[in-house]
Amino acid sequence: MSTPARRLALALIAGLCAASLAHAQAPWPAKPVRMIVPLAAGSAVDNAARIVAQKMSQNLGQSIVIDNKPGAAGLMGAGEVAKAAPDGYTIGGFNDSIMTMLPNMNAKMPWDILKDFEPVSLVATVEWGLVVPTDAHEKSAADLIAAAKKAPGQINYSSGGNGSPQHIAMALFASLAGVQMKHVPYKGATQAAMGVAGKEVDTAFQGIATVTSLIKAGKVRLIGVTTPRRMPQYPDVPTVSESGMPGFEFNSWFAIMAPAGTPKDIVHRLSAEVAKALADPEVRDKLNAQGLTPRGTTPEDLGTAMKAQLAKYGALIRQNGITAD
Template sequence: MVVPLAAGSAVDAAARIVAEKMSRDLGQAIVVENQPGAAGLIGAGTVAKAAPDGYTIGGFNDSIMTMVPNLTARMPWDILRDFTPVSLVATVEWGLVVPADAPAKSAADLIALAKRKPGELNYGSGGNGSPQHIAMALFASQAGVQMRHVPYKGATQAAMGVAGKEVDAAFQGIATVSSLVKAGKLRLIGVTTPKRMPQFPDVPTVSESGLPGFEFNSWFAMMAPAGTPTEITHRLAAEVQHALADPEVREKLAAVGLTPRGSTPEELGAATRAQLAKYGALMKAANITAE
């Protein structure tokens, strides 16, 4: 399973949890291989070029599938043409983080600070077109503030950039930052879910603490190379569903801020097409570009 993101990212955590259970059930070891870089284009390209025999699959986030394709017309592959959907696995729940001793203690504080210092605050992301980039750009657009984008080579590096005070804030998957928050190296000032998360009951939602109506999450989905036989994709999708039904797997996913989902290949295909259109409209409205 090729994960085109850095080790320690939310999707990487989910991939390893689910792959371990699938390996046991299939009697076939699934090796998770991280191939980060270029907002996921490199690792996804490896999957696109692989033999369509079910032995190489991709563990992708929705940035790779539906955000980056809206940023540039010069894509090395086409998400609808060069891949076969397998299954939506989980949604990654997100939070807004700042350095542990930052003055901002809520989304409202960060917005107020950004308005007092237009263009002076910066935020980290896992790269141009990454979910971290899109989430904060949408946040800034809706809040009416200007913040500078600092792209890192991956989500984990961006989280460490916040902890090290290289940047002032970031949106991150809870799975990526939960250990840093619990260790006191980051302050979680808001979550992007509709309601507060059980893991962090004292942390308000961004919507209730500064930007009403703001919500954001991302996907972890499995894709195969185009041309992979239907019987293989449906077998893999069934194994995903079986893994997600396991209480231990569900508990592990929830502990790192992921919500188990599961889907058929057809449902993932329909969701991908809908999300491509949705993010195309949102990114155009917010003037989000690759530059």
């Protein structure tokens, strides 16, 4: 090869290498990000994900698209996140059922929450409440307990499926109250809430965010909240603890997870963007109005909390004999 030809060839190779390197080092995000939410649209986590993702999209200059993948209490959607390319363009918006309850109920999990995912941030906690149809006689948790004692096994409650947070919350409530209640599993939290509104079931524990619109529309009545103190949004609604079940508290999580192997710089950038979005007063007000408490943590703090929650729910689930589908 002549010297001029050799020079031309080397120049072409150098140009291709430079172009390849520039492409490889394109700053994240260079395209829209998909957040898989393994829960139905309208659920507490879905509502929170949409509020936070909208602000993150504005700040990043790239869309974060919510992709609902309900089914099998979240196993399938979470599995899709686990198998996704670890490049920061597919992440998961999970609740703590997926992260810390299901792994304690299924010996043949299709993925390992500690090995197949990277923690990003605990975005918010979902505050919970006890709801009944609008015309139900029960006005408090104490009334519900009394009704269940009068008719063992006759009071039924809905959930988003066997092993779902709604199932676990009510199973724990019934166990502590010493009553028997009939479980009616639905295919998601939203459908379970509509079961109460449609008088198909007598009651349910639900994330406040899931039932806010139903409460405002007068389709269900909130008779108790599971927070330590009454919620400012519902000052006239007693806590479950003060109305029949001392010390009873329950909430759930909205956390962001990424596939294992996602670069640490992208994981920490995502976490920082969550914190930035949560610092916006409008975002905080929207979350509070939905019955959510903004959090925002480092990946390391979420990992620590997740391990502690795995141990806590493991003990509770074994004690109450709760199983998943």
